[in-house]
Amino acid sequence: MTITVVGIGLIGGSLALSLKQSGFAQTVIGVDNKTEHVIKALQLKLVDKVSILADAIKESDIIILATPVDSLTTLLPEVLNQISDNQIVIEGGSTKKPVIEAVKNHPRRNQFVATHPMAGTEFSGPEAALDNLFENKVCVLCDTEDSNPEAVQTITNLYESIGMRVISMETSAHDLHTAYISHISHICSFALAATVLAKEKNENSIFDLASTGFASTVRLAKSNPETWIPIFRQNQENILDVLDEYINTLLKFKGLMLAESYDKLKEYLVQANDIKRVLDRK
């Protein structure tokens, strides 16, 4: 197979590396509108060659769009306009409703498969690409009934070849669940980093004490705003719901501390310990 990756950052670069390594792709073509990404991708050998989008599409069996989610609503229809009958287009965005809406009446809708390989780090750009980023992680395919079954099977094979467990989910469920277990984590971390950095202005030595626990909780605050602002915007409704619930939980904890109801607070912490069950099965 020849595969084009549009957007050679953390996700696109890692897909390029992994698909070459698994043998699923014989040739990977890189496309990126940032010159420095194109140069880095060649230097780091993430792709076999680079090209402009229109030329790359012509040569490819599969076109993977790995650009920020706000660009996908215009990029995806443009690419679908340019493909012929046997080509498949996928994107890997963290929100699904807007991109699926954008092509719902497109004549080549069934050559598009909506996918979300659930993996990442707090780093970005071609230098962040890893050849094992997706191993043992989950990839969600959304609204597969609107895609050609052969295309769905090919894309399932693609993700399985790089070690992913492929599951299907309806778009609205996907966007709700990612709000809860991915997007809110980023907001928590960004807000915690902002809070402590603001304090630091008056307290120079505050970070002498920064522990591994702190590092873990704020890790996601290093993430790229260029990636995350479009996600927050596109999934605004779900994220605001979970953010409200999170703030309410914090207000409840605060109220229990103010009332010195530490026995009650302890019950909540014991319940929260149940997160072990979830994390340990991953």
Added chain:
Amino acid sequence: MTITVVGIGLIGGSLALSLKQSGFAQTVIGVDNKTEHVIKALQLKLVDKVSILADAIKESDIIILATPVDSLTTLLPEVLNQISDNQIVIEGGSTKKPVIEAVKNHPRRNQFVATHPMAGTEFSGPEAALDNLFENKVCVLCDTEDSNPEAVQTITNLYESIGMRVISMETSAHDLHTAYISHISHICSFALAATVLAKEKNENSIFDLASTGFASTVRLAKSNPETWIPIFRQNQENILDVLDEYINTLLKFKGLMLAESYDKLKEYLVQANDIKRVLDRK
């Protein structure tokens, strides 16, 4: 040296292992009021022998108290009552004001050194002990002017022998800074876990999507409430201050999302990215 460790959990067990390994301790005696901890500590060879507190004190050059912070205010004066002129007592609690208050007029106050080895994991009990937990971490000594200078030097040597960087800090600064860079992280994680677990009751498959980012942010929610409730209680005032600031930051983010002021929100995320500077120097 013969060293007694009272409380053979994550911190006490790790100190026992590390101090034997570094050669600072020739003999480590374990004391714990939980029978299962005593048995496990022997099985895992965390200590050379176990004993009851009064006997262990008589044999020891240094007595380390590694029990939950609420117990220290009674335990520390009891131990100071039993020591003779050349013995030193330290504790490793995450809050300092109450324990220091508890012994401020004790005739052997200067044989006590208040220490906080800033290291830990989300696990607890003797099985959680690690021989390298403290390597390259910071240990804070508080209010060292109230301790005998030779005792301070001995304890500095003790922590340096296991790879720690020792710094001094005034108690109130310590308790403020730990609220910002340790205690609040635990509250964030506990609250996030509680929020998502509550949602899970209605949404079975929510954790199919749990990513490494989520795992990182909620990791501390696995922590032991027996350890953390006393810390939250003792450092209530500082924690409530930082919790208010954190909630205000989240409310600001929420307001910007509701107003669709994503350019402004992006500015905050870019500022929060500055946390890299802090984490990368660790």
